[in-house]
Amino acid sequence: PISNSPLDCFGIINWISPRYLGSYYQFTEEYCVKEPRFNRIVGYRNLTDLGNRVSRFMLRRTKEEVLPDLPPKTIQNIEFELSLPEQKLYKSIKLLILSEIMKLEINKHTLPLIPVKMLRLLQVVSDPRLLGVQDIKSSKLEVLKDLLEPIIASDEKIILFTKFAEMAKILMKELAEHDPLLIAGEVSAKDRQKAVDLFSTDPKYKIIISTDAGAYGLNLQAASYIFMYELPWSIAKYEQRIGRAHRIGQTKPVTVYNLLAKNTIDLYTKSVLYNKQSMSKDI
Numbered sequence: 031p032i033s034n035s036p037l038d039c040f041g042i043i044n045w046i047s048p049r050y051l052g053s054y055y056q057f058t059e060e061y062c063v064k065e066p067r068f069n070r071i072v073g074y075r076n077l078t079d080l081g082n083r084v085s086r087f088m089l090r091r092t093k094e095e096v097l098p099d100l101p102p103k104t105i106q107n108i109e110f111e112l113s114l115p116e117q118k119l120y121k122s123i124k125l126l127i128l129s130e131i132m133k134l135e136i137n138k139h140t141l142p143l144i145p146v147k148m149l150r151l152l153q154v155v156s157d158p159r160l161l162g163v164q165d166i167k168s169s170k171l172e173v174l175k176d177l178l179e180p181i182i183a184s185d186e187k188i189i190l191f192t193k194f195a196e197m198a199k200i201l202m203k204e205l206a207e208h209d210p211l212l213i214a215g216e217v218s219a220k221d222r223q224k225a226v227d228l229f230s231t232d233p234k235y236k237i238i239i240s241t242d243a244g245a246y247g248l249n250l251q252a253a254s255y256i257f258m259y260e261l262p263w264s265i266a267k268y269e270q271r272i273g274r275a276h277r278i279g280q281t282k283p284v285t286v287y288n289l290l291a292k293n294t295i296d297l298y299t300k301s302v303l304y305n306k307q308s309m310s311k312d313i
Contacts, residue, residue: 033266077312105286115166151295192259210237250274254282261299265306
């Protein structure tokens with residue numbers, strides 16, 4: 031329930047027990063760090079105290095505690111360098127976004143535009159073709175292929191998550207020799223279930239490519255490897271992705287690979303996830 035910030039906590043507790051944490055203003059004064067000029071929230075404090083106050087409302091059980099027989103889970107961060115052409119493209123797009131932001135009058139209406147603009151940085155790191163650039167190869171795609179090769183050779187199965195529907199289509203094309211299956215928003219519920227059944231029962235199908243349309247509710251414990259082509263911003267969504275394979279019925283250890291380009295938004299996203307996870311545990 032607390033997947034983004036302590037402000038999530040205020041909404042939940044205020045519904046359960048109105049005014050228990052005071053007014054919204056009192057809550058932010060006690061637990062938030064504000065930037066003086068615009069009075070916007072830039073950080074949080076006193077989270078141990080907040081955790082103690084809300085503990086009477088909480089019962090937390092981790093998967094590891096309630097499922098002691100579940101196989102172990104290993105998370106590996108695979109960091110790599112972008113090629114020089116990719117680095118130049120990344121820098122040019124970053125400067126363009128900064129120039130666009132400088133022209134904005136920052137307020138509650140324009141602030142949400144900034145994360146949307148930042149998506150272009152994620153796209154160029156994933157594959158320049160997402161931005162219409164056809165003559166620059168994707169280093170991340172090459173790293174992925176190198177990692178997949180020995181896993182497929184050992185007859186293990188893989189879930190490959192991506193943020194972007196267009197990236198899923200590129201991956202389907204690039205990995206066509208392995209007969210990948212697809213789960214995306216445009217795939218009907220009937221076809222999704224068919225893909226899940228084939229992946230679970232037919233040794234021929236080693237890879238299932240999924241957008242976050244497949245991050246919830248699907249049982250894919252035939253897989254023992256999970257690849258995060260891009261990380262989500264939400265720790266809850268990240269855990270949901272892993273939970274497709276690391277769940278009741280899994281008999282093998284599960285390995286999760288996070289593909290992270292050095293000196294890019296990939297590493298920033300990883301730090302955001304880590305901070306959100308730490309904050310949630312503190313509360």
